[in-house]
Amino acid sequence: MKKDIFAYLLFVVLLVASTGCNKDASVTNLNTEPIEIPAPVSSTNVCSSSDTSVIWRGERATATTVALRGLWSDIELIPTTNYPASVYTDAGCACIRYTFWNGTNWNTEIVSSASTTSFTHIRLVFLSTGIPIVVWSNSTTTLQLAIRNTANLATEGAWTIKNLDTGGTVIRAIEMKVNPSDQVAIVYARNTAGSSHLILCTSDCSSGASYSSPSTTLGTVGTFPHSLGLGWCYSGTTYYPVVSITGAANSSYAICRQSNLSSCLTGIASWAGGALQTLTGTGTNRVTVQLAVDDSIVDAPVRAIAHNGSGLAIYQSAFAGGGCSAGTVGAIASSGTISGTTANSGNAFLNLERVTGNNYHLIANETTTSVRYYNTTGGSFTSWNAQGTVSTSTLAAAGTTRGGIAVDSTLSQAYTTFAKTAAAAPLNGNLVFGWIENSTVASNSATAEFYETPLAIDGQLQMTASQVPNLAAAATSNGTPAAVFVDYSANVATAGILKYGLRNGTLSSDAWNIRTVPIVGQPQAVSLAFDSHDKPWIGFYDLQTLRFRIATNTETDGTGVWSTYYFPFRTAVTAATAPAFHSVAVAMDRTATSVTPVMIVGVANHGTVANTGIWSARLNPATGDWSNVSQIESTNLANSNSNLTADFDTNGNIVVAYYDRSANNRVEYSQSTNGGATWSTATNVTAFTASGMGAKVKLNPSNSRPAITYYDRANNRIHYAYCTTTLASCTNLANWSYSFVENLTAGVSGLAATSEGLLSTGLSFTEEGTAYVVYPIGAGNSGVLALNNNSSGSFPLSSTLVAAKNSNTILNTAISAMNFGQPGWGVDSVRTSTGSLHSIYIGPGNWLYGTSCGD
Structure with a gap:
């Protein structure tokens, strides 16, 4: 049968996506062309101009553990183009997504995020101008409406959300x-x-x-x-x-x-x-x-x-x-x-649509085993054809799902959306795009053609069950930003995929090359550093072997040969209990005659409590040999540390900080002035107890003094602690001072103690010594990714670096880093040699974002 050119192109694109074309380790990104996200207004002393883009959207897994996408969906045609568009729920990002065809690609936007339970009963219509309108039940008791601000298909739209009914039922x-x-x-x-x-x-x-x-x-x-x-x-x-x-x-x-x-x-x-x-x-x-x-x-x-x-x-x-x-x-x-319908026809979802020519089309489930299509072809509403089967699928139970149908009379085609259960292979737990090739022939005709393919093949980066920061940022010597992260598209902690990304150019509009680090393991708590030859070194904790590991590649962009080394700890650690977690930091001894990575590990839990604490060892990559292991500090208690962080310079100075969750219960600091061969006695850097979540340490390039940013979750504060004397004297608490980056009445109160591992700060310095701090402000406040600096000698009110995505605390007080209602989960920042500032983080859609200033 001859197909319309648009229809054929549409099907080919979907078919390519569903068969996994370009899913090899060298793929730049599986997603369609990126949509530029407008920069927020920023104060000039913070970031006069910023650019934000999605770096990675994940790769949809085939595991039966995947988060369900599309349990509630609808599909319509955009009036100005007749291109299909769909809205649907996605448990993997606790959000509502809008995916539309723009004539070349499928593009996806986040309509609303941060549902505390689930979005349900979602519907979509278009005004004649092409403006989409979406309505749904939010957390079951509120009727909400969202309207896109533009019909333009070439740019990302902003969605305005309004509560229509808050009756509480x-x-x-x-x-x-x-x-x-x-x-x-x-x-x-x-x-x-x-x-x-x-x-x-x-x-x-x-x-x-x-x-x-x-x-x-x-x-x-x-x-x-x-x-x-x-x-x-x-x-x-x-x-x-x-x-x-x-x-x-x-x-x-x-x-x-x-x-x-x-x-x-x-x-x-x-x-x-x-x-x-x-x-x-x-x-x-x-x-x-x-x-x-x-x-x-x-x-x-x-x-x-x-x-x-x-x-x-x-x-x-x-x-x-x-x-x-x-x-x-x-x-x-x-x-x-209608002939062939039964007591279970349409008992989960049923959608009816009329088209020109006085013919009608209907999509309905048949129990939980198939999706069926019915139509009239003779112009009489009372003369329906029996069913054609769009898909033989395992569907969700009645009352927990609904799909949609849209009919394009100009092409004589019909489209439908519905979701499969997580165990329904192929397309496990995904939103399915069903296609009726010729809607003018009888639905039960032998010539009727039906197709199905996933509407979206992206995954998710994090999961609310994993309370561990799983991304890190660094930069090469020529100023190219890089990131390492764990892709949890399978939605289970034991199936994370370690990914390494490097931006492919010097401009903020340049794409990122994302590659899989080919390890057998379950990576967590990652760290990234570059050696003097700009080769990446990635540290991580392996939940599978209960060991710490470090990986490197022979090429800067990860296209060379990967090698992996195990940290030489005497015995395997034991699993940690949140909010404590095993953590890793990687530094370099730049004074060594050859490349010498220094791996520092935070052992949060161990069968022998004396072995809990912070340990360090130096690697000789040429031989694969490690130095003797040094214990920087014994925290001497089960589940006693987290948030290990390190920085280094070209003079052999390495500084580390971490949250000591033992009796000290505060941020601790240690330093090495000989490339990690020996370490100073750990010391407190603050008198504030119960604070240290999301710690980051950096050396100020203007004076070689360390500074540390961290959260005080219970009191809604972000601290900036800094050494006031030369590096040699920074091992004494008396030589540390502090200021508040933020001192809020609310802001991180949405996170309980067991989930505070999600908190993270990004710290960087300009060459002149101005500290820039990036951090999320969560539930109970603005719900933004904030940026602040002390260029005036102190930290003023922060500016919004990236706003929450189409949600706010007026409509949803539960937005936080935990449910992807705001940007900032696991944020890390790096200042490059060219002076540009890059922040990498998990944000709305459960995607990996990058925001840059100055490039």
Whole structure:
């Protein structure tokens, strides 16, 4: 069969994505062309101009542990192009995603993030201008609306979020429709067997302020409905809303024939007939009913598909005196059922759509085993063809999922979205894009063609169950930023993939080359440093062997040969309990005649408590031999340290800091002036106890003195501790001072003690000695990635480096680094030799981001 060129290209792109083309270790990125993210306004003394981009989105895993994507989804065509677009939930980022075809690539944006439980019952419509509008139930008790600020497909849009109903009861069975005059109606239920309500926007519907408050009760729905019906009736001058709901006795419908649509919000008594009208024989407490009212013609009949307990029943009005706008409303009798439908057809999701030519299309589940497509091809709503099977899949249970359908009559094609369960191979737990090749042939025809492919193949970088910082930043001698991180797309701590990335150029717009470090293990707590030949050295803790390891490559960009060495600790450590964790830092002895990495490890837990603490050893890469292991400090207690960090210079000076969680319960510091051969006695650098989360240490290049930034989680503070004398005297607490980078009444209170390992700070210095600090400000405050500096001699109020993605603490007080509602999880920063500042972090979408200033 000859395919339309666009359709063929679309399918080929999807097929290539689904078969894993370019999934080798040398791939630059699996995602489509990056969309530039606008720079925030920043104060000139912090970062006058910044650029933010997504570095890596992960690679979707085939493991049965994957986080479910697309349990709730919808799909529509963009009016200005007829390209498909979908909105859907993603448990891997606790967010709602918007993925659209722009004619060349699929692009994905984050609509909203930071759901504390899950987003559900999501629906999508487009205004005629191409502006998308999304509505959903947020954390089950709030009805929320999001509107994109632009129809432009070439740039990333910003989404404005508005609460429509905060009644505090479970929001479900949402339906949304837009009419040819760009008026929007939303119908939904509050709770199971609860009330149904209508929200209207009659003009300027690209503004959230134009949407009404919820109507008074239209009627009581049946138990556990997953969809209600909604449409628009055209009178010739006015569009009237039409709704259908399930009920305790039967499903029903109603038409509001009010010239002033605000009268439709005052209760069912103002609707035609003054009451709900019965869809006869549907039966009690059905889960679904859908409407298809043709709003392109005057006084169209009311048409519906409703579950009646044994199949999908067909309803078409035959009112005396006319149709939806002029006829005398009353009960509508069934015209029979769609052939092949059963008691389980559409019991999880059902979507009905009309297209030109007076034909109709329906997508529905069949139990949890398949997705089926039905259509009419003869212009009669009462003559439906039996099913064609889009996909034989393992679907989620009824009441926990819903998909969508969109029909492109110009190409005679239909698209659908639905989700498979995590165990449903292939495409485990992923959102599936289903494709009906020719929607003008009967759905049960032998010539009907059906395809399925994943709509998105990106993964996730972190998981809320892993409370360990898993990324680090560094730079080469010529100023190229690099990062190492763990990709947790499999959504399980035992299947993380170690990744190394180097930016491919000197400009902020340059892409990153991301490569897999080919180790057998379970990497955590990574560190990165470059030697004098600009070869990367990556330190990490291996959860599989309970050993510390270091890896390197013969080429700067990771395209050469990888070698791995085990740190020579006497025995394997034991697993640590959060918030403590085993941690790693890598430094270099730049005074040595040959490359000499120095590996420092934080043993948080050990079968012999005397072996807990901070240890160090020097590696000779030429022979693979290690020096004797030195214990910098014994913390002498189970689960007694975390957040090990190190820095070094070209003179053989190496400084380390860490959070000592033993009786000291504060930040500790030690230094070596001979390339790690010997170490000073560890010392406190602050009198503040219970503080040290997210510690970072750096040597100030203007005076060779160390400084440390860290969190005091319980008191919502970020500290900057610094040595006030020459390096030789920095081993004495009396020679340390401090200031607050932030001293908040709230800001990190959303993190409990067991999850404070998520906190991280990024510290860097200019050549003149100005400290720049990057850190997340979380729940209870602004929810941003903040940047501050002490160029004025102290730290002023911070500036926003990167704002939260389409969410804020007014609408969602739970945004934090834990649920990807804000940028900043595991942030690390590096100042390059060219003076540019780079911050690498996990942010909204659970993706890896980079923000640069000065390049």
